[in-house]
Amino acid sequence: MILNFDFNGASTSSLSSAELEALRSAYLESFPADEQRPWEQILSPMAEEFRFVPICDQDEALGFVTLWVLGKVVYVEHLLTLQQSRGRGLGTRVIESILEYCGERTLVLEVEHEGASDMASRRIGFYRRLGLSIQPIDYLQPPYTSEGAAVPLHLMCSKDLPLSDLEQIKADLYRYVYRAEID
Template structure:
């Protein structure tokens, strides 16, 4: 598996990313495509990578390098490639050398529970403190999510700095924990 960085919105793989991004995430869990496209290559902390298998794009990741953490904002495998263990391999590659934090929906639906179990199999744990994800829209309200990490003892006070950086850099929110 290869991870190709997308440096700007003129990359030939950008249409693959856009289609998967808009198909894999509900509107409330993503920013407008035009804004994301403008951020590629211009926001130093953000990395957009296409996941390649046998020279074919099969997924993408949006990663934020914030201090000594990696915040995984978006991760999706193409529907045609799901169930082939690609996602598990990507997560194992991703977490082996990084302190990782990501958001998932609370386990109130079968899909949300399945997603949490996927990340648990990769070695992440649900953090035990409440978390409200800021809205991508200035007028939107925050909504409940669960933070997961490969740092099992990451408590609320230990995560306050990284969560504040996520609010500021990823969501453009001045809200603090």
């Protein structure tokens, strides 16, 4: 498998309409409604800090990652691999590549609470095996839409950080990613 992705200049231009539709369908099926950014926003450049990165093996779309580069932090908003691409180490290779891309920056992502479901527990275990850890901060993901609900989640990071840094990361996520006021 030869993975192709570019965290700096990624775009949807290399994807066919059928591939985009397959990614959209998988996204809508894979993430709870309150954890979904509207698809139209994902495909349109929202901000200079935002990246939609298709994950491809040569010319075949296998998934995507959306991330935000926010100063000393790289925040992974969504990571999706298509069903037929799972179980082949793809997620591990993508996270390892993102960690390499981060350099000295901290990788941050949100996860459901460990007891929320078997999948949530497996996901947390996956990220732990890659060196991330749950951070000791209360975190509530703001809703993406006016109809959506806030979701209690954990922040996981590639480095253990002091509470003051975690509070700043939380404020930056609320401001840039969710366009929300911090509680």
